[in-house]
Amino acid sequence: MRVLFTAIGIIAFSGTLFAQAKAPAAKPAARPVADSVAVDTATTAGPEEYSYKADGRRDPFLGTTAAATTSAVGGVKRGDGPSAFMVGEISVRGVVKSRSSLIAMIKGPDNKTYLIHQGDKLADGVVKTVTLQGLVVLQDISDPLSAQKQREVRKLLRSLEDAKEKL
Numbered sequence: 001m002r003v004l005f006t007a008i009g010i011i012a013f014s015g016t017l018f019a020q021a022k023a024p025a026a027k028p029a030a031r032p033v034a035d036s037v038a039v040d041t042a043t044t045a046g047p048e049e050y051s052y053k054a055d056g057r058r059d060p061f062l063g064t065t066a067a068a069t070t071s072a073v074g075g076v077k078r079g080d081g082p083s084a085f086m087v088g089e090i091s092v093r094g095v096v097k098s099r100s101s102l103i104a105m106i107k108g109p110d111n112k113t114y115l116i117h118q119g120d121k122l123a124d125g126v127v128k129t130v131t132l133q134g135l136v137v138l139q140d141i142s143d144p145l146s147a148q149k150q151r152e153v154r155k156l157l158r159s160l161e162d163a164k165e166k167l
Contacts, residue, residue, distance in 0.1 A: 082106065082114045086123050092134045092157045102130040106155075125153070133157055 082090070085108050093113060094105035104116050104127070116135075120127045125139035134156040141148055 082108065082116050083121050084123055085109065087125050087137050087139045087153050087155070090122070090155065092155045095130065095132055095134070095157060097132075102132065104130045104135050106135075125150075128152065 085106075089109040090106045092104055093107045096103045096105065096115070101118060106114050106116055108114060116127055116130075118127055118130050122137065124142070125137045128136045128138050130136075134154060137153045137155060138150050139153045140150055
């Protein structure tokens with residue numbers, strides 16, 4: 001009896017192996033192509049050829065540091081110098097007194113030092129005044145839900161951020 005069950009088991013097992021060996025391989029799905037149009041695989045766009053159309057939006061595939069070099073409108077690169085810097089990107093490194101006014105020395109995100117005067121424009125604001133303690137900037141607020149359209153930001157010569165960097 002034991003031999004009979006063993007023989008039946010071997011036959012059943014070999015039958016499943018035989019069915020697996022004879023199973024037809026799945027063919028990849030063919031792409032529908034019009035009969036009159038020939039498809040050239042070299043010209044079809046692959047994932048490495050994808051280009052993002054911003055249409056006035058920030059590119060989500062770029063980091064936030066890349067967004068700092070482009071403006072919010074159209075993704076166009078901002079100009080060079082202090083007019084390209086956001087208020088949060090600058091720090092005051094010094095104040096120089098000239099004959100008629102005060103001039104601020106600022107450090108930009110590119111680690112270069114620039115001179116700015118009262119009335120100079122930044123990417124998101126205008127320098128209201130230069131004092132011996134630092135800068136006062138009128139920053140434009142781009143939040144559509146905010147009742148304020150500008151705010152006054154003080155960038156001090158000896159700020160807490162600089163003290164933390166030295167530690």
